[in-house]
Amino acid sequence: MQRPLVIFTALYMAGVLLGDLTGFKVSVALALAVGCFLVAVAGYTFAWRYNPGVILALFLLLGLVFSRLSIEESRTPLVDYAGQQITLIGRLVSGADLRSDKVFYLCEARELVKGGERKPVYGQVRLSVKDVELLYSYGDLLRITGLLYCPDPPGNPGAFNYRTYLERQGVWVTLSVNNKNSVEKIGEDGGNPVGRFALWVKQKLSTAATYTLPPSEAAVLNGVVFGTQGLIDRETREAFNETGIVHILSVSGLHVGLLLAGLVSLFGMLKISPGLTAPLATPVLLFYAIMTGINPAVMRATLMALLFLWARHLGRDQDWPTTLALAALVILLWNPLQIYHPGFQLSFAATWGLLYLSPLLAKFFMELFKGISPTIARAAAQGIAIPLAAQLATIPLVAWYYNLISPVSIPANLLAVPLVGLILALGLLAAGLGQVWLPLAGLVNAGTVIVVDLFLGLVQFLQQLPGAVVYLATPPALLAVAWYGGLLYAAGAAYTESGSPARQRLKSWAPAGAALALVLLIIWWPWPGGKRMVVHFIDVGQGDSILVQTPGGKNMLIDTGGRREEFQTGTGTGDQVVAPYLRKIGVNRLDALVLTHPHEDHCGGAAYLINNFPVDLAVVSPVGGGTLDGEPASSDQPAGGVANGTKKTGEEVPPAYTALLKKMSASGIQVQAAGSGDILRLDPEIYIEVLWPEENGSIGGAEFNNASLVLRLTYGHSSFIFTGDIELEAQQKMLLSGEGLESDVFKLPHHGSRSLLPELVDKVNPSIAVITVGAHNTFGHPAPSTVDLLYQEGVTIYRTDQDGAVIMETDGNRIEVKTGKKSS
Incomplete structure (x- = not known):
């Protein structure tokens, strides 16, 4: 058997996947594995010719057993207390993961204190503390009071599953602490002395950059040198991501390789015997890996570096496929679910x-x-x-x-390697000198800051180049398989001698492979049109964001969702939920952006979206008049009167909202106001009418909620009504206006609050109602009376807190519904 370790590792990985996907019982898998092992021993003893097959089956079963054990053994009894305020005693098993407004730790639970009683518990807990001033260390024993919860599964199909991500690291619950007095250090329980010392060294060394560099440069330097990313700002992370060098900001294989090259050079300068390279480099590489967090890339690079070093030291042949397989096997034996x-x-x-x-x-x-x-x-x-x-x-x-994909990643990586090597060397030198005398670190970092700023400037320059990044819809798994099959085919052909039988066989497979790849590409590519309209009620928590994809390939986004203070911070629902959702389904521009009213839960994410997506038209309310005729606003007046046309309601317009409208207008986005009777001509196949607010009427006592734009969209015989946050007064006036309201799908106003007129439900006469509402919200939405009313009317109800995203597809006659939590 050629390269048996490669085959064993591949089978072990298949077993890991099988164990996770099937939920196979550990006891059965373990019995089969033990049986296989005994048969293999007997087969080896008696030279049974089928023994290799038994050994292969053994590795498959080992992967299955380790996978199931990893899942089942990590589950903690604390899951039963999720959603409760608890007091926990536990030991920190990680260093502080510092962010701008909070700090995260990994805590090993010891005791649960409830009702004056102490109950022994076990399992790992992710601890979130809203206090960045007082930091705790690995091995500290803490008494913590906070809210214990299990993260909710994602509501949007294809969204990042934070719950599964944590579970695959052995973490089933998180504990959130908002008061610094709710955390008390009650002792120390050292844990692993090497790990404790490595994290202490990391903390001491990283302070040199913190005290001698500006915050942004210090964050980047500590990310490059020590892998701490929490304080790197979002714009910098996005720039590195879009230029294909995001691995630079966390310690990866490149850093390990540069460190090893630096060690070898240093040993050469010091005239140290080559025979001592492996023994001397090994502890340094291992200590650096532990200090920087032992992420998968660091583990892989460190293991491979050590294997190559010691193979050379012992005079053994070096076979990279075997080395790569061994590194993978070691990591997956340590934690099988790292495969994901x-x-x-x-x-x-x-x-x-x-x-x-x-x-x-x-x-x-x-x-x-x-x-x-x-x-x-x-x-x-x-x-x-x-x-x-x-x-x-x-x-x-x-x-x-x-x-x-990033076409500029090749020049970006070419520039990154020498600059990162220099930054790594200067950063480590300054960190070491800083332990002797901090001004020495400042002296070195005076040069470091120049290199870091040069590096950041080059990254931002490459990011701004036309075509620097190409956004794609999530490809199907089969297309990825076809890609790797094509690479293996092409490389195999290149490695095979010309004219050999193997090369002839490869040539004969080429037409079929090319045809398969073409078919998969055609299936995946987001072709516009198709005579079908898709409406996505995106799960943004407590807020609204609705994407309409028209039969003609146009994209209209009604509201953007938003979290508290997103206007100020610029981060939240827009960059973390809505933008990823749009990217995953291949939406890279918005033909129309509708902001129903200036509340943050409806438009907080808009600032991020207008900076990262081309937008042709913005429709806002309640601001100055004008009808929507689909033509560009004239250049001699502000589009829609944005600058000073806000209608007075008694509720103060958030300054950030006013700035947002001005920014849209200044950046070339056509901004127009809307009122009842206006028509939005987005696609000749659909009809979009504005039903509210009345342009010349009073807005009403509920202020901006009653100023919400209400749109009715019709495609063929299918109709949708989107009602923003209108409350009783606006609903009554809409009923009196005599407007046609009847619709198949009714997006309930104000997240299903109790302010819903039964007469409005009768007038709309929907078959489907959608309530956009956040799970565990503190407003009591949706109101039980509202839900009961809809049930009494025989309306089918979908809720984003329970169903996740609600995706409706229609050909103009029949409406098909899928939900995110059922389809993800």
């Missing part, structure tokens, strides 16, 4: 590309660069081949997890 971690997948895919594809690409570019200096040609060929190989090997994974 994006860092694990991206790290191993990139390494496979570097080792398998880059030699072929370098050879190709050497041929291409014939005629120039061999030294220059070799450097250029290697410089292009290495990042290109990594990109080719990770494109499907990057598209799957981030919904983008």
